[in-house]
Amino acid sequence: MPEGHHLHFLADQLTQAFGGGPVRVSSPTGRFEAEAAQLDGQSVERADAWGKQLFVEFADERYIHIHLGLIGKLDIVDNLGQPPVGQVRLRLANERRLADLRGATACDLWTRAQVEACVAKLGPDPLRPDADVDRAWTRIHRSTKPIGALLMDQAVVAGIGNVYRAELLFRHRIDPMRPGATLRRSQWDAMWADLVVLMQDGFAKNRIDTVRPEHMPEAMGRDPRVDDHGGEVYVYRRAQMPCHVCGSAVRIADLEGRNLFWCPTCQPKFRSRARTDALRT
Template sequence: MPEGHTLRRLALDLTAAFGGEVVAVSSPQGRFAADAAELDRTELLGADSAGKHLFIEFAGERFVHIHLGLIGKLDVRRGPAPPPVGQVRLRLATPTAYADLRGATRCDLVDASRKAAVVAQLGPDPLRPDADPDKAWARIRLSERSIGDLLMDQAVLAGVGNVYRAEVLFRHRIDPQRPGRSLRRSQWQAMWDDLVELMAEGVRNNRIDTVRPEHTPEAMGRPPRVDDHGGEVYVYRRANQPCLVCGTTVRTQDLKGRNLFWCPHCQPKYRSRAVL
């Protein structure tokens, strides 16, 4: 599933391609046809993201609310639009650019109040300047759930997915199974600050890179990572491979239906200091 940096990059690309333009809106597949007809030949004001949700704003406080889900894809291209290929639910087009949406979990036309309601259900998004990390901390500090689980809960923290979850925990040497309530405030703030920087870099580069300069392929004299997710990472999808820092075999297991990755040496098992 695309993580928050992908949606923010899409919002920027959509705004650059269509912002302020009168746009042809259609639904070649037909599932969005009625709403597309309402928006057709109206002004697209811009796009924004909140966590893994994308909102494309049209004149009249109308928003196309998109959630890509596991297989959704939104391609933004320059040039005249060719005939649609495949199941294109939504097409935006001008003489100089087009965008095609396929496979999304959600594509709805909503008003400003519904958009606000969706955003209100989300935790703080590290990519938004108005985000308040204390909102997430208020839930984490009282929770018996593992921090690995909490970081993936979009109501706690918006936009973080499996890659950023695994990598930020590794970078801060935190056991993914550690209860949220056991973290110190300073540990959470350090992780939040790190996510702000890492995810902003993900937006700029359109890929996730999390390794520090001393662990890049060039610095270590190792081959670059070959993976369809791209980017250099410490533990994500590196199960049974040596940790780039200590050489210990990276481990994986299922956590709430998603694969968890960690290094048992760099992220030692948390043991409560409570007297039993």
Template sequence: MPEGHTLRRLAIDLTAAFGGEVVAVSSPQGRFAADAAQLDGTELVAADSAGKHLFVEFSGERFVHIHLGLIGKLDVRRGPAPAPQGAVRLRLATPSWYADLRGATRCDLVDAARKAAVVAELGPDPLRPDADPDRAWARIGRSERSIGDLLMDQAVLAGVGNVYRAEVLFRHRIDPQRPGRTLRKAQWQAMWDDLVVLMAEGVRLNRIDTVRPEHTPEAMGRAPRVDDHGGEVYVYRRTGQACLVCGASVRTQDLKGRNLFWCPRCQPTFRSRARSAP
């Protein structure tokens, strides 16, 4: 599933291509046809993201709410729009640009109140300058759930998916199974600050890179990673491979239906120091 940096990059690209322009809006597939007809020939104001949600604003405070889900894709391309290929649920077009949406789990026309309600259900997004990490800490710091589970809960923290979850926990040497309530606030703040930087870099590069300078292929004299997700990572989808830091084999297991990746040496099992009262 695309993570928050992908949606932010799409918002930037959509605004650059269509912001302030009168746009032709259609639904070649037909599933969004009635709503597309309401927007066709009106101004696209701008696009914005909140976590894994994308909002494309049109005049009159109307928003197309998009969630890509697991297989959704939104392509923004320069040039006159060609004949639609495949199941294009939404097409935006001007003489100079076009964008095609396929495979999304959500594509709805909503008003400002509904948009605000969707955003209100989300945790803070590290890519938004107005985000408050203390909102996430208020839930993490008192939860018995594992930090690996909490980081993937969009109501706790918006925009973080499986890659950023695995990588930020590795970078801070935290056992993914560690209960949230056992973390110190300083540990959470350090992870948040790291996510702010890593995800902003993901927006800039349009891929996820999480390794520090001393662990890049150039610095280590190793071959670059080859993976359809791109980017250099420490543990994500590196099951059985040697940890770039300590050499131990990277492990994986299922956690709430998603693969969890970690290094057992760099992220040792958490042991509580608390003792029962005599």
């Protein structure tokens, strides 16, 4: 599933391609036909993202809401008069550019009230300047759920997916199964600051790189990662492969229906101080 940085990248590309001018709106598969007819020929104000939710704003406070889901794609290319290929649910086009949406979980015509109701349910987005880090901390600090599960909860932090979850926890040596309530505020603040930098880099490159310079292929004399997700990572999709830092085999497990990757040496199992003290007495 595309993570938050990619949705912000798409919003930026859509605004550059269509913002401020009229756009042809169509639905080649017919699944968005009635809604497309209402918007056809109208002006796009801009596109915006909050976490994994994408909004294309038209005049009169009308919005196309898109959630790509697991397999959705939004391709923005030069308009050369090419016909739609495949199951194109939505097409936006002007004289210069066109955008085709395929495989999305959601594509709806919303009002401002619906957009605001959606956003109100989401946690802070690290790529937004108005992100409220305290709101995320409050949810985490009050929960006994594993931090690895909390980070994937879009009501806690909007935009984190499996890659950022695994890599952020590794970079901060946090056991994914550690209860959220046991984290210190200083740990969370450091994680949040790092997440902002990582996602800003992901937005700029439109790919996820989480490996520090000293662990890059050229520094370690290893082959670059080959994966359809691209980018250099520490543990994501590296099950049973040696950790770049300690050499231990990266592990994989299921956590709430999603694959979880971690290094058992760099991210040692968490034991609360109270339990440790009890064992000593």
